[in-house]
Amino acid sequence: MDTISSIRGPLGLMALFAILVLGACVDERVVFEERPLFDDPPAGAQGFVGYSDAEAKRTVCGACHVSQQARWSETAHADAWATLADSPNPRAFCEACHTVSERGNPVEGDAGWTATGNPRYYDVQCEACHGPGLDHVTVPDAPGSQPLATIGLGAAADQACADCHSGVHRPFAEEWAASSHGDMNPFPQGRPECQSCHEGKGALRAWGVKSIFSPQDQAELQAITCAVCHDPHDGRHDGQLRFALDAADLEQNLCMKCHNQRGEPDLGSITGGQFRGPHAPEGPLLLGTAGWHPPNLEFRPGEILGTHGSEANPRMCAGCHVTDFEMQDPETGDFVFRSTGHTFEAIPCVDDDGLPTGEADCGLTDRSFRSCTDGCHGSEAAARSALIVAEGRINDLAEDIGEMLDQIPDDQFGDPDRFTSADGSLFNMQLAQMPGSAAHNPFLIEALLRASMRQLEADYGEFVSIPETVSLERRLTPH
Numbered sequence: 001m002d003t004i005s006s007i008r009g010p011l012g013l014m015a016l017f018a019i020l021v022l023g024a025c026v027d028e029r030v031v032f033e034e035r036p037l038f039d040d041p042p043a044g045a046q047g048f049v050g051y052s053d054a055e056a057k058r059t060v061c062g063a064c065h066v067s068q069q070a071r072w073s074e075t076a077h078a079d080a081w082a083t084l085a086d087s088p089n090p091r092a093f094c095e096a097c098h099t100v101s102e103r104g105n106p107v108e109g110d111a112g113w114t115a116t117g118n119p120r121y122y123d124v125q126c127e128a129c130h131g132p133g134l135d136h137v138t139v140p141d142a143p144g145s146q147p148l149a150t151i152g153l154g155a156a157a158d159q160a161c162a163d164c165h166s167g168v169h170r171p172f173a174e175e176w177a178a179s180s181h182g183d184m185n186p187f188p189q190g191r192p193e194c195q196s197c198h199e200g201k202g203a204l205r206a207w208g209v210k211s212i213f214s215p216q217d218q219a220e221l222q223a224i225t226c227a228v229c230h231d232p233h234d235g236r237h238d239g240q241l242r243f244a245l246d247a248a249d250l251e252q253n254l255c256m257k258c259h260n261q262r263g264e265p266d267l268g269s270i271t272g273g274q275f276r277g278p279h280a281p282e283g284p285l286l287l288g289t290a291g292w293h294p295p296n297l298e299f300r301p302g303e304i305l306g307t308h309g310s311e312a313n314p315r316m317c318a319g320c321h322v323t324d325f326e327m328q329d330p331e332t333g334d335f336v337f338r339s340t341g342h343t344f345e346a347i348p349c350v351d352d353d354g355l356p357t358g359e360a361d362c363g364l365t366d367r368s369f370r371s372c373t374d375g376c377h378g379s380e381a382a383a384r385s386a387l388i389v390a391e392g393r394i395n396d397l398a399e400d401i402g403e404m405l406d407q408i409p410d411d412q413f414g415d416p417d418r419f420t421s422a423d424g425s426l427f428n429m430q431l432a433q434m435p436g437s438a439a440h441n442p443f444l445i446e447a448l449l450r451a452s453m454r455q456l457e458a459d460y461g462e463f464v465s466i467p468e469t470v471s472l473e474r475r476l477t478p479h
């Protein structure tokens with residue numbers, strides 16, 4: 001370990017103790033004050049300091065920011081130069097994205113590697129995102145000297161992940177911008193209770209990320225940007241994600257952390273004479289816990305999983321919604337198209353050649369089901385017809401229960417002192433009608449709708465009975 005000259009702050013001694021005892025387990029905000037030893041940057045570098053020891057991948061920044069250095073060195077960014085050098089066709093124009101340069105940060109003109117060709121700038125180091133650090137390294141607490149990386153990707157796209165992660169061979173930024181994660185709704189403004197899922201900084205705060213945001217980030221609402229899902233400093237989870245994809249746990253699964261606002265009726269949520277309906281219930285649906293559970297339910301919440309929420313689909317949500325693929329010309333073998341899966345569509349609209357059209361409202365026959373065939377369904381056609389069948393059954397049941405609800409007197413709905421089976425059945429009907437429910441957990445939805453019907457008949461027999469066409473006997477057998 002480098003010499004520690006002094007440690008700032010009241011936690012200094014404790015932190016030093018922690019470093020000695022726990023090794024890597026130190027407070028992320030612990031930094032040392034003294035300027036570390038490194039050679040002055042070469043002329044033309046524009047203030048980038050890079051590595052103090054390129055061989056050991058020791059960044060100058062890492063002498064003080066010990067925890068970020070330790071975790072970053074495990075990410076793919078720390079190997080970017082070797083990846084390029086070992087590839088069959090390394091060329092000069094490739095290098096700016098595989099090194100510390102003007103790419104990815106607010107610097108114009110040649111800088112770092114592109115200005116100097118010095119190995120201290122190999123790899124996507126700290127300053128590739130944070131910008132040049134010489135001033136900060138020299139006087140770390142000089143006001144405004146801290147190089148705060150942006151989490152934004154809007155107008156300043158050339159100063160962030162997008163500057164490297166874009167183009168026809170890697171269109172992460174382009175696809176993300178076309179997705180609803182890249183859309184910024186104005187409604188979270190000033191509403192922390194919405195921001196924890198609908199705004200980038202709000203989500204990071206809710207997850208305990210304590211960084212100081214750049215003035216530009218602070219001034220603007222941020223969408224669900226790259227740095228919300230991806231941890232810039234941590235390669236612990238596959239794809240450098242902040243949380244795992246395979247966790248069957250609403251609190252530990254990246255997608256479910258947000259896609260879980262109201263999966264069950266919230267008895268405190270009455271509005272306009274109705275209990276609020278489902279809101280992003282996809283996580284609880286997949287895990288089998290969603291819905292209003294009538295007293296007569298013949299299974300326990302969580303019991304009806306279906307394949308899509310089981311270990312047979314280890315990437316869970318991403319197994320269907322994040323599919324990376326490349327298309328070659330069948331005759332020449334030349335590259336035609338790459339999708340990174342960052343539109344987050346499970347079954348995107350495609351043209352006759354199978355290329356995504358970017359439309360949102362085509363029919364099921366004009367959609368690609370390629371994400372379903374990766375080791376699961378035998379063919380796209382088989383997956384498509386499975387969905388058509390499930391959707392048909394669920395739509396029919398939802399329609400039937402809707403007709404039953406129409407017969408029940410209005411005063412049975414939305415009484416804040418009494419949650420009725422009419423309120424609960426309405427919730428389950430809305431759950432069934434959410435886009436994707438037939439894929440997320442058709443077995444659970446069917447079971448909930450049938451149980452709701454039985455409960456309605458028991459409670460409101462004078463007004464309604466279960467339509468004869470509905471068979472309650474059908475055994476539910478999740479495949």
Ligand code: HEC
Nearest residue numbers: 031032033034035061064126130133140141146147211212
């Ligand atoms: C000599 C020690 C030292 C070095 C080297 C150093 N820093 Fe810092 N850094 C600090 C200190 C001390 C602070 C806290 C400053 C303050 O509170 O005013 C800080 C703060 C920061 C912050 C803001 C932290 C927050 O809480 O949000 C960032 C970002 C940062 N440094 C990035 C870097 C980068 C990138 C490098 C390499 C170019 C670097 N630092 C090199 C000591 C250092």
Ligand code: HEC
Nearest residue numbers: 083084087089090091093094097163164165166167169170
């Ligand atoms: C615009 C920035 C940029 C340029 C220019 C660039 N790369 Fe990359 N490269 C990336 C990014 C970002 C990734 C990782 C993301 C991904 O999987 O596409 C990557 C990944 C790679 C990988 C590992 C993943 C894979 O595709 O096998 C190799 C090898 C590679 N690049 C080689 C090259 C070569 C060779 C060139 C020049 C012909 C080049 N790169 C030019 C940004 C760039």
Ligand code: HEC
Nearest residue numbers: 061062065068069072124125126129149150151211227232
């Ligand atoms: C891929 C881009 C990227 C790289 C590489 C990167 N950072 Fe960061 N860094 C960010 C972003 C974005 C934030 C704000 C979000 C966050 O904290 O996760 C940040 C936040 C920070 C902070 C504030 C406190 C914290 O940890 O959240 C410090 C300090 C920091 N980085 C230092 C470093 C150092 C030191 C390195 C190199 C060892 C480094 N960063 C590499 C993008 C990057």
Ligand code: HEC
Nearest residue numbers: 076079080083097098103104128161164226227230239240
């Ligand atoms: C200077 C260019 C550059 C910038 C800026 C940059 N990256 Fe990268 N990134 C790369 C390259 C090059 C690779 C491929 C490295 C390799 O495979 O060796 C890569 C790889 C990755 C990977 C793949 C990790 C894996 O496990 O395979 C992720 C995820 C990633 N970057 C996310 C980000 C995010 C998020 C940001 C912004 C906060 C960002 N990158 C900023 C160039 C960059």
Ligand code: HEC
Nearest residue numbers: 185187191193194196197198257258259260261279280281
């Ligand atoms: C626990 C996370 C979470 C919280 C908190 C949350 N939402 Fe959402 N919301 C989501 C997700 C995820 C979606 C998209 C998925 C879906 O529509 O099923 C969504 C969708 C929406 C939509 C419909 C999609 C659109 O953009 O038109 C509206 C409107 C909405 N939320 C409003 C709000 C408001 C207002 C608040 C605060 C009172 C809020 N949400 C709080 C997660 C959340």
Ligand code: HEC
Nearest residue numbers: 161162165172173176181224225226229230238239318322
């Ligand atoms: C809503 C969450 C989310 C957002 C936002 C997001 N990603 Fe991803 N990204 C993922 C998931 C999930 C994967 C798949 C990881 C896996 O399967 O291991 C992924 C994969 C990647 C990979 C390939 C990693 C690998 O292992 O090969 C790169 C590179 C990447 N993303 C970059 C970006 C960039 C750049 C942005 C912003 C333009 C971005 N991502 C935005 C969730 C997200």
Ligand code: HEC
Nearest residue numbers: 180181183185197198203224254255258317318321344345
């Ligand atoms: C930080 C919270 C957050 C995370 C993490 C997140 N999402 Fe979202 N997602 C949202 C919000 C909010 C929306 C609605 C955006 C809007 O319409 O304004 C949304 C929208 C979507 C949509 C489109 C819904 C529509 O109506 O068009 C899909 C599909 C989706 N997310 C899938 C995923 C997947 C898959 C993951 C995990 C890889 C994921 N999300 C991770 C918050 C999140």
Ligand code: HEC
Nearest residue numbers: 255256259282283286308316317320346347435436439440
């Ligand atoms: C078995 C594949 C599969 C899995 C697993 C899956 N989805 Fe879906 N999802 C779909 C399909 C198919 C649709 C319907 C898409 C459509 O109609 O455009 C959909 C629709 C959605 C929608 C609404 C999109 C819209 O356009 O309104 C959201 C949001 C969503 N899924 C999020 C998630 C989340 C979050 C998870 C994990 C908890 C998840 N999905 C798991 C296949 C899946």
